[in-house]
Amino acid sequence: xxxxIKKVYVPMTETAFYILLCxxxxxxxxxxxxxxxxxxxGEIRLAPGTMYGSLAKMEKDDLIRFIREEDxxxxxxxxxxxxxxxxxxxxxxxxxxxxxxxxL
Amino acid sequence: xxTKRTFRIFTIFQYKEEQDYLREMHLSGWKFVKVSxxxxxxFEKCVPEDVIYQLDxxxxxxxxxxxxxxxxxxxxxxxxxxxxxxxxxxxxxxxxEGAEEIFCDDDSRQQMMMxxxxxxxxxxxxxLPIMWIPYFILFIYCLRTGAEWARxxxxxxxxxxxLYALLLIMLACQYRKLKKREL
Numbered sequence: 136x137x138x139x140i141k142k143v144y145v146p147m148t149e150t151a152f153y154i155l156l157c158x159x160x161x162x163x164x165x166x167x168x169x170x171x172x173x174x175x176x177g178e179i180r181l182a183p184g185t186m187y188g189s190l191a192k193m194e195k196d197d198l199i200r201f202i203r204e205e206d207x208x209x210x211x212x213x214x215x216x217x218x219x220x221x222x223x224x225x226x227x228x229x230x231x232x233x234x235x236x237x238x239l
Numbered sequence: 240x241x242t243k244r245t246f247r248i249f250t251i252f253q254y255k256e257e258q259d260y261l262r263e264m265h266l267s268g269w270k271f272v273k274v275s276x277x278x279x280x281x282f283e284k285c286v287p288e289d290v291i292y293q294l295d296x297x298x299x300x301x302x303x304x305x306x307x308x309x310x311x312x313x314x315x316x317x318x319x320x321x322x323x324x325x326x327x328x329x330x331x332x333x334x335x336e337g338a339e340e341i342f343c344d345d346d347s348r349q350q351m352m353m354x355x356x357x358x359x360x361x362x363x364x365x366x367l368p369i370m371w372i373p374y375f376i377l378f379i380y381c382l383r384t385g386a387e388w389a390r391x392x393x394x395x396x397x398x399x400x401x402l403y404a405l406l407l408i409m410l411a412c413q414y415r416k417l418k419k420r421e422l
Contacts, residue, residue: 148346165313183311184295184341188350191299207309 136219140196144220146227150181154189155213155221158199163208164190193217241284243269248278251359252352252413254294254325255420261292261329271329274322289332293341294325296355301326316341324358352417360410367407370400 144151153174157167164186171179190211193199198217202210213221249257261271261280270285271292293316300307301321308318311328315335319327328341342348374396381389 148344150344150347164310168314180336180339180343182339182341182343182347183314183316184293184297184351185343185347186314187300187307187310188297188347191297192350204306207305208313209306 136216140198140216140220141223143196144198145223147220147224149179150185150189151193152221152224153179153181154186154193155198155217158211158213158217161202161210161212163205163210165208242272243282243284245280245282246278247280250410250413251355252410252417254296254355255417258292258294262290265290265292265329271319271327273320274327290329291332291335291339293328293330295328295341296325296351296358298324298354298358311341356414360414363410364407367400367403370396370403374400 147155153171154167157170162170164183168181168183168186171181190199190209194201194211197214198220199211200214202212204210247257247260249260264271264280264282265285266287266289268285268287269282270290272281272283274280297307301324307326311318316328316330319329321327330339342351374393377389377393377396380386381393
């Protein structure tokens with residue numbers, strides 16, 4: 136993995152994390168917004184400007200790929216590189232959680 | 240229907256001010272219709288309502304208009320128009336929970352600022368050195384010949400360059416203000 140990707144995405148924003156997580160299955164922007172709202176009990180509502188910008192940037196960085204278009208909605212799915220980045224971030228969060236537990 | 244036109248200048252880093260202006264107008268019974276030409280804002284009379292206006296600056300979005308607008312309309316934002324690279328959206332405050340925006344984290348707000356810089360500020364800054372080239376030629380010509388017309392032209396261009404520099408200083412201040420508020 137190149138250093139640029141690592142620098143930009145580890146650690147990543149909560150938005151980026153949920154987008155990558157949701158794109159394990161093919162989905163479109165609004166589908167992700169709804170899925171995240173369900174997952175977080177309505178606590179996190181992703182906004183469209185953030186969503187569009189993130190998807191475009193992640194596609195450019197090869198973390199996700201465009202699959203097809205349905206009713207003017209672009210459907211994306213995570214790539215191998217995206218999965219690798221997500222795993223790396225997950226490890227970081229696990230370590231964070233572990234250390235917090237030990238510290239408390 | 241009663242309509243109204245206003246002339247307002249918002250510079251590239253004043254999109255927050257512009258959003259607030261459109262919201263205030265709607266709140267006082269003037270619904271935004273469009274902005275066109277040299278900063279002319281068109282409104283029509285309406286029932287006063289609290290409507291949130293938001294501006295995005297995304298060239299990629301404008302290039303893929305249908306998909307771009309769809310993401311916003313799915314989330315309940317009405318797409319209005321593009322103007323000078325900015326896309327205009329609005330949503331009634333009664334539909335939103337709290338002060339909803341089209342960005343939900345600082346990262347994406349900062350990225351929007353960077354897109355504005357790249358798209359609008361860089362060309363403006365690059366124009367300055369280009370302006371110096373004819374200025375110097377004129378300056379040397381004026382020194383050598385002392386021609387009256389060249390002197391007049393020189394004074395005029397000096398004024399223009401000063402104005403331009405002032406504009407850049409103003410933009411730098413607005414950028415700092417925006418950055419402070421955003422981050």
